Amino acid sequence: MRNNGNNLALRFWQVLVLVGMFVAWHVLTVPGIVPPFYFDDPHKAPFFFGEPLKVLSRIWDWFIGGDIYRHLGVTLIETLLAFVIGTVFGVAIGIWLALAPMASAICDPYVKALNAMPRVILAPIFFVWFGLGMASKVALGVTLVFFIVFFNVYQGVREVSPVVLANARMLGASRGQLLRYVYLPSAMSWVFASLHNSVGLAFVGAVVGEYLGSSEGVGYLIHQAEGVFDINTVFAGILVLTGFALALDMVVTLVERKLLVWQPRGGETERI
Amino acid sequence: MTPALALERITCTFVSRQDRAKRYTAVKETTLVVAPGEFVSVVGPTGCGKTTLLNIAAGLLQPSAGAVRVLGELLVGTNTKAGYLFQSDALMPWRNAIDNVTAGLEFRGIAREAARAQGEEWLKRVGLSGFGDRYPHQLSGGMRKRIALAQTLILSPQILLMDEPFAALDIQTRQLMENELLELWSADRKSVVFITHDLEEAIALADRVVVLSAGPATHPIGEYRIDLSRPRDVAEVRLTPRFLELHTEIWHAMKDEVLKGYAQQRQ
Ligand SMILES: Nc1ncnc2c1ncn2[C@@H]1O[C@H](COP(=O)(O)OP(=O)(O)O)[C@@H](O)[C@H]1O
Ligand SMILES: [Mg+2]
Numbered sequence: 150m151r152n153n154g155n156n157l158a159l160r161f162w163q164v165l166v167l168v169g170m171f172v173a174w175h176v177l178t179v180p181g182i183v184p185p186f187y188f189d190d191p192h193k194a195p196f197f198f199g200e201p202l203k204v205l206s207r208i209w210d211w212f213i214g215g216d217i218y219r220h221l222g223v224t225l226i227e228t229l230l231a232f233v234i235g236t237v238f239g240v241a242i243g244i245w246l247a248l249a250p251m252a253s254a255i256c257d258p259y260v261k262a263l264n265a266m267p268r269v270i271l272a273p274i275f276f277v278w279f280g281l282g283m284a285s286k287v288a289l290g291v292t293l294v295f296f297i298v299f300f301n302v303y304q305g306v307r308e309v310s311p312v313v314l315a316n317a318r319m320l321g322a323s324r325g326q327l328l329r330y331v332y333l334p335s336a337m338s339w340v341f342a343s344l345h346n347s348v349g350l351a352f353v354g355a356v357v358g359e360y361l362g363s364s365e366g367v368g369y370l371i372h373q374a375e376g377v378f379d380i381n382t383v384f385a386g387i388l389v390l391t392g393f394a395l396a397l398d399m400v401v402t403l404v405e406r407k408l409l410v411w412q413p414r415g416g417e418t419e420r421i
Numbered sequence: 422m423t424p425a426l427a428l429e430r431i432t433c434t435f436v437s438r439q440d441r442a443k444r445y446t447a448v449k450e451t452t453l454v455v456a457p458g459e460f461v462s463v464v465g466p467t468g469c470g471k472t473t474l475l476n477i478a479a480g481l482l483q484p485s486a487g488a489v490r491v492l493g494e495l496l497v498g499t500n501t502k503a504g505y506l507f508q509s510d511a512l513m514p515w516r517n518a519i520d521n522v523t524a525g526l527e528f529r530g531i532a533r534e535a536a537r538a539q540g541e542e543w544l545k546r547v548g549l550s551g552f553g554d555r556y557p558h559q560l561s562g563g564m565r566k567r568i569a570l571a572q573t574l575i576l577s578p579q580i581l582l583m584d585e586p587f588a589a590l591d592i593q594t595r596q597l598m599e600n601e602l603l604e605l606w607s608a609d610r611k612s613v614v615f616i617t618h619d620l621e622e623a624i625a626l627a628d629r630v631v632v633l634s635a636g637p638a639t640h641p642i643g644e645y646r647i648d649l650s651r652p653r654d655v656a657e658v659r660l661t662p663r664f665l666e667l668h669t670e671i672w673h674a675m676k677d678e679v680l681k682g683y684a685q686q687r688q
Contacts, residue, residue, distance in 0.1 A: 299600035315481050316511035318499050320576065330524070334515040354493045413558040 174201045175264025199384040207385040221393065223366040227283050227355035230399070231290020232348055236340065238291070239298025244328070244336060247306035260299075268292045272361050281362050297347045298340055305339030341408050344401050352394055367393070368406050423493040424618055425476060425612035426455040426503075426580050431487035433473050447473045449638035453631060455580070458610035462623035464675070465633030465680025471554075471616045472508060474639075475584050478614065479505045491580070504578035506569055506586045508616075512557045518568050519544065519553035525576040543571040561593040567601075574605060581606075581613045588617070599626060599655040607652060610681045611624070620675065625655040632675050634683035 176182050178198050180191035188194055211217035246253040246260075271292055275285040309331060317331050340347075359368025367390055374382030431451045437443035447470040455461050465471050476482035478489060480500040489496040491503070512521045519540045526536040544550045547567040557565055559586040566586060573581065587595045603626065606613060617623050623630045624647055647667060649658055658664055 248433075268496065310511075312507050312509050312511045313513055315479075316505070316507055317513070317524070317528075318481070319479060319503070320572065321501065321506040321528040322530070325513070326528050332530075338515060411517070411556040411558070 166296070171201050174198070196378075196380065199380045203381040204384045204388065207381055208389060211385070211389070217367075217370075217389065220365060220367050220370055221389070223283065223325065224352075224355050224368065224393070225358065227286040227290060227358070227366065228348070228351045230283070230287045231354050232294055232351040234287065235291040235294025235347045235351065236298050236347065239295045240302050240333075240336060240340065243299045243302025244306055244332060247336075248328075248332070264296045264300075269357060272358060276362055281364065283365075286355045286358030286363065286366070289358040290351040293350040293354045294347045297343050297350060301339040301343045302336040305336035311336045338409065341405055344405055345398060348397060348401050351395070352397060356390060422458065424454045424490070425457045425459070425492060426453075426614065427490040428453040428474070428478060429488045429490065430633060431474070431477055431484045431489070432471070432481070433477060434485045446638050447636055448477075448484075449640050451633075451640050453614075453641065454668070455612045455614055457579075457612055460606065460615065460626060460628045461614045461631060462615045462617060462627035462629070462632045463633060463640065464617055464620050464623045464671075466551050466635045466679045467677075468685070469617055469636045469682060470639040471581075471618075471633065472584055473617055474633075475505070477612065479503055479582055481505075481635050482619075500580070503580040503582050504573035506573055506581070506583040508584040508586070508588065510557070510565060510569075512565060512569060512572070514557050517554050517556050518549065518560065521568055522553075522571045522575055524572060529576075539572075539575060543575045544568075547571045548606070563590050563598065566590065566598065570598075570602070570605075577609070579611060581611045583613065583615045585617055586615075587622070588619070595622075596656050602626070603651075603653060603655070620668065620671060622655075623657060624664060624671070625653065625658050630671060632671060632678070634644060635678045635685065642678065643671070645671050 178195045178200050179202075180195065185191045185194065223305060246256060269289070272285070272289050275288040279285040279288055314327065314331055316325055355366065356368040359366035360372050361368075365371045367386055371383050371386035371390075373387065374380075429452055431448055431453075432446065433448040434444050434446045437445075450584040451474065453461075453463070453474070463471060463474070473482065477484050478500065480489070480496050480498055480503075491500055513524065516524065521555065522543055523536040526539065527533075541553065544553055547570055547671075549564060549567055549571075552560065552564065557568070560568065570586070587598050590598065599622065613624070615626055619660065620630075627647050630645045630647060631641050632645075633639050634642045645667065649661070649667075650664060
């Protein structure tokens with residue numbers, strides 16, 4: 150009971166903070182409510198910071214008018230493709246290098262260099278290779294996702310308990326079966342543990358790619374609005390992206406719960 | 422009769438990875454022969470090389486010198502005739518109880534339905550029917566040991582290697598499991614090598630007790646035939662005069678080694 154009450158109070162305060170921020174934004178930007186204290190002209194504040202009511206009405210128009218769905222769909226597809234492709238490559242190469250010490254030793258400096266490189270600068274190359282369509286955004290996302298997954302898988306395979314491994318061998322597992330029934334599940338648990346990170350980065354790759362050059366997607370909308378100094382649309386795009394990222398994160402949390410049932414979690418008792 | 426398992430003049434020297442000149446001979450010139458259907462307990466102070474010896478018998482570790490024969494044949498690679506119950510948790514944490522129990526059958530390519538049926542049967546035999554969908558972290562230490570026992574026995578190995586399987590359990594659970602083990606074993610008399618540092622447990626379970634010296638260069642220093650009648654109840658057998666006699670005799674021979682081992686550990 151107490152817990153529930155606490156939760157409600159918490160929600161209340163959280164919503165209050167949000168409303169408070171919008172009210173402050175509104176009061177500080179709409180001309181004529183407070184006298185200008187930083188800019189010399191009351192119309193400069195909305196020029197730089199937008200006006201929340203216009204931003205919200207823009208979002209409303211997008212969703213009612215249906216313009217936004219195509220762009221959201223494109224961003225979502227790019228995100229998912231980048232995530233899936235990056236994960237598959239990360240898992241495959243991670244397992245391979247973890248089980249081949251020689252290859253791993255040879256590749257080590259290159260892996261480190263590639264990981265240290267700010268990979269967003271690859272975007273221009275991907276535009277040249279794959280054009281301005283979805284493929285270049287997916288490629289950018291893949292480079293971001295790959296390393297997260299790769300390092301986690303590498304770690305996961307390296308840290309398989311030697312006793313569990315010996316036990317599987319004694320139970321008659323062949324080399325291939327060890328890979329499938331021991332290394333892979335162990336590596337996957339590390340992949341799932343980094344799901345939030347990798348999905349988040351796939352999203353970053355997609356949006357940044359769109360922003361840098363494309364004709365579709367939410368990043369493109371923002372870029373276009375910025376080009377004509379339509380700051381309200383820029384903010385609307387940012388808010389939509391934030392909501393979208395939150396939704397994506399919630400889905401990941403649900404998936405994670407399903408996939409990691411076997412891992413101990415704190416406090417599984419029921420209070421009566 | 423060919424012995425089920427024969428360790429012949431086994432020596433095992435570990436070389437330090439950092440410094441190849443640093444070496445440690447854990448086991449030296451050890452011979453251990455187990456007859457078909459025989460239950461042999463091996464006792465020795467902690468750190469003397471019991472696990473090392475068992476790993477060699479399982480084919481998980483190559484001895485520096487000596488040979489292992491399984492049913493008369495020289496052992497190469499892992500010992501496929503043997504089941505191994507490890508000292509520490511060896512269940513796959515991402516598989517639930519029933520999937521852990523049937524893992525070996527799955528590796529052998531047995532159809533899922535048939536494997537599950539056998540698995541349920543074994544869960545019942547170790548007293549855990551209804552726990553099949555629990556994951557290892559949701560089970561107590563004793564339950565996990567039972568699952569591990571079922572996982573090993575479901576494959577019906579001819580040789581059973583057990584490494585201090587019950588050391589981590591409380592005394593009541595432990596006696597229950599010891600009795601269960603004897604019951605399961607009496608059904609089809611596998612050859613058993615049971616490692617323990619607990620002399621009472623060794624005598625209560627075994628046909629023969631082998632005592633190891635303290636390390637380094639561990640080797641057997643005594644062998645005792647345990648002529649207590651079967652079937653036994655491990656709690657009751659401890660109170661019989663013959664048990665006490667055997668215990669006194671073996672303990673007397675072991676005491677110096679245990680003290681030596683203890684002194685080494687403290688250094
Ligand atoms: N892989 C290894 N490398 C170096 N030393 C080892 C290794 N495995 C075991 N040892 C040493 O061998 C000795 C015997 O170990 P172990 O067989 O585990 O003892 P026990 O099972 O009797 O407690 C110990 O002193 C241990 O430090
Ligand atoms: Mg040991």
